[in-house]
Amino acid sequence: MVVEEPQEPEIPVTILTGFLGAGKTTLLNRILKENHQFKIAIIENEFGTENIDNDLLVTEQKEQIVSMNNGCVCCTIRGDLSRVLTNLRLKRDRGEIDFDYVVLETSGVANPGPVAQTFFMDDAVAPFFRLDGIVTVVDAKYGAKTLDDEANARDQVGFADRILVSKCDLVTPAELEALESRLRSMNARAPIRRVDMGKCPVDVVLNISGFNMNDVLDVDPNFFVDDHHHHHHNDDIHTFVYDSEKPFDPMKLERYIMSLTSVYGPDMLRYKGILYFKDVDRRVVFQGVHMLAVSDVLGPWGDRKPFSKLVFIGRNLPEEAIRKGLDTCLA
Incomplete structure (x- = not known):
């Protein structure tokens, strides 16, 4: 097997994905308003049905970058991701904007796989941006049905380095445990955390080192008990x-x-x-x-x-x- 000595790119990136209506936008708005040590550039996928609050980002036909008072910036994707990232980097190099972290929100119907590969295969992106992790938000109320109906939702769970389950108060403890058991059977690597998106700590999303090359293989211990390793719902x-x-x-x-x-x-x-x-x-x-x-x-x-x-x-x-x-x- 060929062994490579990777050089560490400077700018970490988190891909935030998840089910429509699960609370990704609430989480993004929290990150944009929170006092944290990062200057985050949030890239919002224009194909999503939800938008960042209008007072934070005005959606127009042209690409727009809006600066926040906590040092974050926000922009909409118009076209190719590689071009958007390169434009942001060049603006930073020229001193027009300042950021040290990128959060990329994909739409609720997107497969995060091709987006993740961009950070390894695109010569304009890989030397500068480092994929930190993929965070998937799952709606406890409608999660099971979404998993049944949407192949891309199942992919989003499979790709995740961390799974955030929202709206837990809308289901019974038994329903919540059944959903989490199903998620574990699909992806035993990703820790599952129940969260209120409006109060979710930023460190749950950022700097999770999901793509670090290390020897710690985080497999959920529950994966090996109660037959969790068998398929659920024919997923x-x-x-x-x-x-x-x-x-x-x-x-x-x-x-x-x-x-x-x-x-x-x-x-x-x-x-x-x-x-x-x-x-x-x-x-x-x-x-x-x-x-x-x-x-x-x-x-x-x-x-x-x-x-x-x-x-x-x-x-x-x-x-x-x-x-x-x-x-x-x-x-």
């Missing part, structure tokens, strides 16, 4: 974990991951792992979005017994076939 998005104490053959695994992503890449939403390679005394981590996978080398195993652990979140992935394929890559 097409599902999590599974592969682990082994036997070392991988590096070349075999690289070829297999390449073939896996070439066939199933569009349905591989997020995958992340720590790898134990034969004759390598250091931990290797890798993660990917769709067809794009990157890897890095961490410190030595030390006193810890080496192991491999990979988490896959995807759409109708052939779990048993993938497990057998990974088995064939063991040394």
Whole structure:
């Protein structure tokens, strides 16, 4: 597996996605008004049905940037995301605006996958902007029905590094637990937090390090109890974990991951792992979005017994076939 030494881009970015009416705009307005240490540029997707409060952002046909009194700025997307980010960066370089963080709101019907890939694959974006994480907002009242009806809503859950559940007071404790159990079965990596959007702490959304290359694989402990690892409601998005104490053959695994992503890449939403390679005394981590996978080398195993652990979140992935394929890559 090819190991890259990534250079850390300067500007972190949070993708805020979620169900229509779940409270993303309430959360954005809180961020725009809150006294925090960041100077945030919020990019609002013009295709959403909700808008930032009119007194904060006036929606016009042309692109507009509005400065807030807490140091934040807000703009609407007109066209290509890469161009918008580049324009913001150039305005910052010229001293026309000042920001040190970007929050990108996608519309309630958007698939965040292509947006996430922009930060890895676009040469105009990747050197300057670092994807910090994807935060998905789920409406407790209508969440189950939305998951049943909307494929993109299921994708939004699958891509998430953190899931915020809103409007919890509108459902019974049993309904809320059933929804959270379903969300865990779809994405066991993402911590789930019940929130009031108008009072949500900013640090729940920002600087969550969802795309950091590290060896901490956060899989919800409840994933392994009460049969949470079985499908709920026949959801097409599902999590599974592969682990082994036997070392991988590096070349075999690289070829297999390449073939896996070439066939199933569009349905591989997020995958992340720590790898134990034969004759390598250091931990290797890798993660990917769709067809794009990157890897890095961490410190030595030390006193810890080496192991491999990979988490896959995807759409109708052939779990048993993938497990057998990974088995064939063991040394």
